Amino acid sequence: MTLETAAANASYGSSASGSSFYAAMRILPQEQREAMFQIYGFCRQVDDIADSDGPRPERLAALRRWREDIDALYQGHPPPRLRDYAPSVQRFGLQREDFLAIVDGMEMDVPQDIRAPDLATLDLYCDRVASAVGRLSVRVFGLPREDGILLAHHLGRALQLTNILRDIDEDAHLGRLYLPFEGLLHAGITSNDPLKVVADPALPKVCAPLVERARAHFEQADEIMGRNPRRVVRAPRIMSKYYRAILELLVARGFATPRNPVRLNKMARIAIVLRYAFI
Incomplete structure (x- = not known):
């Protein structure tokens, strides 16, 4: 690892500290941890x-x-910013198409802001920006191929939903609205203006089906992790429990205005790490 990349990974680790990602990755052996911070660093840069x-x-x-840089990496000529990814790509069999899918997902937000996509487009977005990250990650964790792909599918969607x-409110102020078109129509909301939608009294009716969809994906992910050795699912299980707790806090708070930000407190985060990493 070059000094430049080491500094970058340290920066990503610092920026992720306190997050579910950081806590889950810190428990991994060094080679896995470095690969995961490289994946995280890549995602951070394209997301930015x-x-x-x-x-x-x-x-x-x-x-x-x-x-172009991803293509060069897989052609054996990695550019400087990806030079240290090569050993991880080879060691864990990371797939070029998953890195490119992440870029595809980020690109969906760029030509114009996403506003009320249909359910198929929303699912494609979740696959690219979340499940593709999961497909890279499960290779690092060491899950069997079939279960790894399934876990990435379900956990990625659960986390992204x-x-x-x-x-919802933060995205609306950026001009974005990821709530599905079908859900808005079902709730009687005809506008796709983000600020108008998030102020609409019918918003909870739009959110309820997404909550149930996320819960179903969490349950499927739990079933997959339950049939695999605990040592290979410690990191994804921590992330799953963090986000499931956040989802339930959102449900308890409700989606009507006013909506105060929801965060998992420090003691709850520590309890999850202790339970699923060490006990």
Whole structure:
């Protein structure tokens, strides 16, 4: 690992400290931990491009350069910012298409802000920005191929749907609305203006089916993790329990206005790590 990459990974670790990701990754052996921080670092960088307020053509060009760099990595000529990924790619069999899927997902937000996608598009978005990350991660964790793909599918969607429900107001102020078009229509909401939608009294009716969808994915993920050795599912189980707790806090708070931010307190986070990492 070069000094540049080591510094970058330290930065990503620092920025993730206190998060479910950081707690879950810290319990891994060194090689796995380094690979996971590389995956996290990649996701952070492309996400920062998608979320920046720079001109859209410039953001698209920056994501295109990431595609080119990923291709170069897998052709055996990694650019400087990906040079230290090569050993992890080889050691854990990380797949090029999963890295590119993440870029595809970030790109969905760039030409224009996502507003009320249909359910199929929302599911595709969740697959690209979350389950593709999971497909890389389960290879590092060491899950069997079939169960690993299934876990990435269900846990990735559970986490992303929870993020969407948690960040409704924050996303609306960025001009984005990830709540599905079908759900809005069912609730009698005809606007796709994010700020109007999040202020609508019918919003809880839109959120309820997403809560149930997320819960179903969490249950499927739990079933998969339950049939695999505890040592290989410690990290994803911690992330699952963190996010499931956040989802239930959101439900307890409700989705009507006013909506105060929801966070898992420090003692609850520590309890989850102790229970699923060490006990």
